[in-house]
Amino acid sequence: MEKDTMSLEQAADRQTVYFTNRLTKRYRHLRKWAKRTDVHAFRLYDKDIPEIPLAVDIYQQTGTADNNSGIYAHIALYERPYEKDQKLEDKWLETMAEAVRTVLDIPKENIFIKQRKKQRGENSQYEKFAASKHCITVEEQGLKFIVNLSDYLDTGLFFDHRPLRHTVKNECRGKHVLNLFCYTGAFSVYAAKGGAASVDSVDLSHTYLEWAKQNFSLNGIDISQSADCGGKTAGKYRFIQEDAVKFIKSAAGADTSKALRCRWDIIILDPPTFSNSKRLKDVFDINRDWSEIVNAALKALNPGGVLYFSTNSTKLKMNESLISGVVTDITESTIPEDFRNKHIHRCWKIQNREDSSNKPDVVYY
Numbered sequence: 001m002e003k004d005t006m007s008l009e010q011a012a013d014r015q016t017v018y019f020t021n022r023l024t025k026r027y028r029h030l031r032k033w034a035k036r037t038d039v040h041a042f043r044l045y046d047k048d049i050p051e052i053p054l055a056v057d058i059y060q061q062t063g064t065a066d067n068n069s070g071i072y073a074h075i076a077l078y079e080r081p082y083e084k085d086q087k088l089e090d091k092w093l094e095t096m097a098e099a100v101r102t103v104l105d106i107p108k109e110n111i112f113i114k115q116r117k118k119q120r121g122e123n124s125q126y127e128k129f130a131a132s133k134h135c136i137t138v139e140e141q142g143l144k145f146i147v148n149l150s151d152y153l154d155t156g157l158f159f160d161h162r163p164l165r166h167t168v169k170n171e172c173r174g175k176h177v178l179n180l181f182c183y184t185g186a187f188s189v190y191a192a193k194g195g196a197a198s199v200d201s202v203d204l205s206h207t208y209l210e211w212a213k214q215n216f217s218l219n220g221i222d223i224s225q226s227a228d229c230g231g232k233t234a235g236k237y238r239f240i241q242e243d244a245v246k247f248i249k250s251a252a253g254a255d256t257s258k259a260l261r262c263r264w265d266i267i268i269l270d271p272p273t274f275s276n277s278k279r280l281k282d283v284f285d286i287n288r289d290w291s292e293i294v295n296a297a298l299k300a301l302n303p304g305g306v307l308y309f310s311t312n313s314t315k316l317k318m319n320e321s322l323i324s325g326v327v328t329d330i331t332e333s334t335i336p337e338d339f340r341n342k343h344i345h346r347c348w349k350i351q352n353r354e355d356s357s358n359k360p361d362v363v364y365y
Contacts, residue, residue: 012091012092012095015049015051015052015096016095016096016099018049018052019045019049019052019096019099020099020102020103022045022048022049023044023045023056023099023100023103024103026044026045026048027044027103027104030042030044030337030338033337033338034338037141037337038139038140038141038142039140039141039162039338040059040060040062040065040138040139040140041057041058041059041060041138041139041140041145041147041157041159042057042058042159042336042338043055043056043057043058043159043160043338043339044056044057044058044073044338046339046340046341046344047078047341048340052096053077053078053080054075054076054077054078054096055075055076055078055116056073056074056075056100057073057074057075057076057155057159058071058072058073058074058104059071059072059073059074059136059138059147059149059155060072060138060139061136061137061138062136062137062138062139062144068104068105068106069106069107069110071104071106071110072106072110072111072112072136072149073097073100073101073104073106073110073111073112074112074114074149074155075093075096075097075100075111075112075113075114076113076114076115076116076153077089077093077113077114077115077116078116079115079116093113097111097113112134112149112150114153116153133148133150133151134148134149134150134151135147135148135149136149137218138157140157140162141162141165141166142193143189143190143193143219144215144218144219145157145184145186145189145215145218146184146211146214146215146218156183156184156211157184157186158183158186159336159338159339160334160335160336160339160344160345161186161187161270161310161334161345162336163333163334163335163336164187164268164308164310164334164347165186165187165190166190167308167334168187168190168191168194168266168268168308169190169191169193169194170194171194171266171306172190172191172194172195172196172265172266173194173195173196174195174196174197175196175197175264175265175266176196176197176198176200176263176264176265176266176302177191177196177198177199177200177264177265177266177267177268178199178200178202178248178264178266178267178268178300179191179199179200179201179202179267179268180202180244180247180248180267180268180269180270180271180297181202181203181244181269181270181271181272182201182202182203182208182209182212182268183203183208183212184208184211184212184215185201185208185209185211185212185213185215185216185239186215187268187270188201188212188215188216188237189212189215189216189219189221191266192216192219192221192237193219193221196266197227197236198227198234198235198236198237198238199236199237199238200237200238200240200264201237201238201239201240202240202242202244202247202248203240203241203244204241204242204243204244205241206241209239209240209241212239213239216237221237223235223237223239225237244271245271245284245289245293245296248267248293248296248297248300249293249296251263251296251300252295252296252297252299252300253299263300263301263302263305264300264301264302264305265301265302265304265305265306266305266306266307266308267297267300267301267305267306267307267308268308269293269294269297269307269308269309269310270308270309270310270311271284271286271293271311272284272286273285273286273287273311273312273313274286286311286313286316287313287315287316287317290309290311290316291319291322291323294307294309294323294325294350295322295323295324297309298323298324298325298350298352298353301352302352303352304351304352305351305352306349306350306351306352307325307349307350307351307352308347308348308349308350309347309348309350310334310345310346310347310348311345311346312344312345313346314343316346318346318348323350324353325350325351325352325353326350326351326353327348327349327350328348328349328350328351329346329347329348330347330348330349331345331346331347331348334347
């Protein structure tokens, strides 16, 4: 037993050295990149060393650029493929967290640790861990977002979609944008600041829709504004609490002479891989349901409209013959510099095929 304990301690010591060296190297590189690109929240480490299955994210609180006390680290332990004594696991995590604290030179209370397990039930972003609500504001490419470091597995801002958010911002001026499964509305904020004619954000969670509204307010966006379309008026920024699948299917089949804004120029579709939430009528599985929801979204596009479809699922098989749009795989251009894992997601730009003569413009009631 004593020999086994010594062996574990030696392994931890060795891993600490490897981990510290890797963190130091990555931080030196990414800190310069982040400053150059105006990014103040990024992924520092992501299972770079297989025997250290952690994701380490850095958040720089707005207004504390020259103060290390404003830097926070969010550490997530990926589920191991084997059982490990919880006490030993906790001790190991404390050791790795101390390495992070040392490299970043930050207070111990600025480190938050969670365990990321494979999805077996409700979408993991809704899983609640605590109620301390340790929230800070971070900046990304000139925009501000509230992140919650303590209460949920995910903090409210997905770093891997940073390049695609920037693309949407650059392409949306004067266009009508729909953000399905909007979460805390990062894509929606980018679209609004990019000059979109209107932005609709759809999510099943009231909590996240309220969070999205706060992000709008934080960026000086007046959500009470109205938009004019063909002499009719409706809210420029709508926050819709509804099952996104049900919403887009309804919009796709809607009578455009009566329906509330049911045609868009840009649709963002980044659904969870799986969800059996009690709030849903049916179990959602993107590997099974993807073509149905993609086709519904394509029917809800205006002539020349674009659907950006992304997934974290590695099992989804893109079969272009099952959908009506023109598909371009843009994954490579949507993976940011701070992600060593180039398979963090897959992303497609899907162009609407339908002829403009058969397609109505955006409709309001």
